[in-house]
Amino acid sequence: MNTAFREKLKDKQRIVIKIGSSSLTHPDTGYLDLIKLEVLVREISDLRNQGKDVILVSSGAIMVGSKTMGYDRKPSKMAQKQACAAIGQAKLMMIYQKLFAEYNQVASQILMTKHTILNNLNRLNAKNTFEELLRMGAIPIVNENDTISTYEIEFGDNDTLSAVVSAMVGADLLILLSDIDGLFTDDPHKNPEAKFIDVVEELDEHLLSMGKGSTGSNVGTGGMATKLTAAEIASAAGTDMIIANGADFHVIHKIMQGRAYGTLFLSHKKNDFYVLDFLERIL
Numbered sequence: 001m002n003t004a005f006r007e008k009l010k011d012k013q014r015i016v017i018k019i020g021s022s023s024l025t026h027p028d029t030g031y032l033d034l035i036k037l038e039v040l041v042r043e044i045s046d047l048r049n050q051g052k053d054v055i056l057v058s059s060g061a062i063m064v065g066s067k068t069m070g071y072d073r074k075p076s077k078m079a080q081k082q083a084c085a086a087i088g089q090a091k092l093m094m095i096y097q098k099l100f101a102e103y104n105q106v107a108s109q110i111l112m113t114k115h116t117i118l119n120n121l122n123r124l125n126a127k128n129t130f131e132e133l134l135r136m137g138a139i140p141i142v143n144e145n146d147t148i149s150t151y152e153i154e155f156g157d158n159d160t161l162s163a164v165v166s167a168m169v170g171a172d173l174l175i176l177l178s179d180i181d182g183l184f185t186d187d188p189h190k191n192p193e194a195k196f197i198d199v200v201e202e203l204d205e206h207l208l209s210m211g212k213g214s215t216g217s218n219v220g221t222g223g224m225a226t227k228l229t230a231a232e233i234a235s236a237a238g239t240d241m242i243i244a245n246g247a248d249f250h251v252i253h254k255i256m257q258g259r260a261y262g263t264l265f266l267s268h269k270k271n272d273f274y275v276l277d278f279l280e281r282i283l
């Protein structure tokens with residue numbers, strides 16, 4: 001293991017943290033895990049207290065709304081999903097506002113669609129809003145605007161969205177917290193021989209193919225494929241990325257201390273035109 005790469009994580013100043021639905025809810029019931037949420041909010045508040053900028057990309061709107069309305073799982077019909085997202089997003093934000101207020105932090109909400117990125121004026125407005133919120137010391141909490149997102153304008157997964165946000169705000173670190181320790185040579189749930197990968201110095205075709213076709217768990221959306229797309233975007237934008245296990249959110253300060261948690265993807269910054277062109281091709 002190369003400890004020098006990890007040491008550099010201590011100096012990261014602008015951090016985007018993405019939490020999947022599976023990391024926010026109890027696996028057996030699907031209801032919110034409030035004790036975990038408290039730890040998440042404490043960890044982020046402590047990063048703020050260290051003077052770092054933090055943006056949280058939180059999934060969970062559809063899951064929380066579905067449970068609120070008594071569904072066992074996420075509904076499959078678009079209108080039902082969107083209605084559940086409307087209910088769940090408001091509920092999620094209410095809980096985040098309450099928990100962050102306990103640590104004297106201000107939580108704010110930004111909901112995005114593909115248009116936010118692909119339309120020049122929308123992109124500029126969103127970037128200015130992020131910058132102003134961070135300057136004010138608020139914590140932007142981001143999700144896809146699921147209630148209005150139709151197929152043409154939806155990201156569909158928050159892994160890609162979190163990388164897009166990282167590129168937009170010039171984050172120097174993106175942390176994706178998932179239901180797995182990081183990237184393996186194959187899906188460990190299907191292949192017990194799969195080996196854990198500590199650091200990815202270069203994203204090559206072989207690596208990108210490792211997560212291809214992966215669609216994630218019942219609760220999650222994207223699987224490893226969307227996390228590798230996120231790694232491509234983040235790398236080009238100059239954002240190092242970590243995929244780590246969100247089973248225990250204390251992992252956040254352990255990562256920031258440079259300890260060996262998760263898979264670290266090192267960035268190779270390209271110019272802004274390259275990033276925008278890449279996004280236009282994949283979004």
Ligand SMILES: Nc1ncnc2c1ncn2[C@@H]1O[C@H](COP(=O)(O)OP(=O)(O)O)[C@@H](O)[C@H]1O
Pocket residue numbers: 020021022023177178179180182183184185186187188189210211214215216217218219220221222223224225
């Ligand atoms: N090469 C791989 N390495 C690690 N996990 C993989 C790989 N390929 C597929 N997966 C699957 O991706 C899942 C994580 O994605 P997902 O269910 O979308 O989680 P989340 O909701 O936390 O983002 C893992 O539980 C694992 O089964």
Ligand SMILES: N[C@@H](CCC(=O)OP(=O)(O)O)C(=O)O
Pocket residue numbers: 019020021022058059060061062063085143144146156157158159216219220221222223
């Ligand atoms: N925007 C959706 C989540 C989409 C998503 O990427 O979910 P996940 O795979 O759990 O991170 C929601 O809030 O329910």
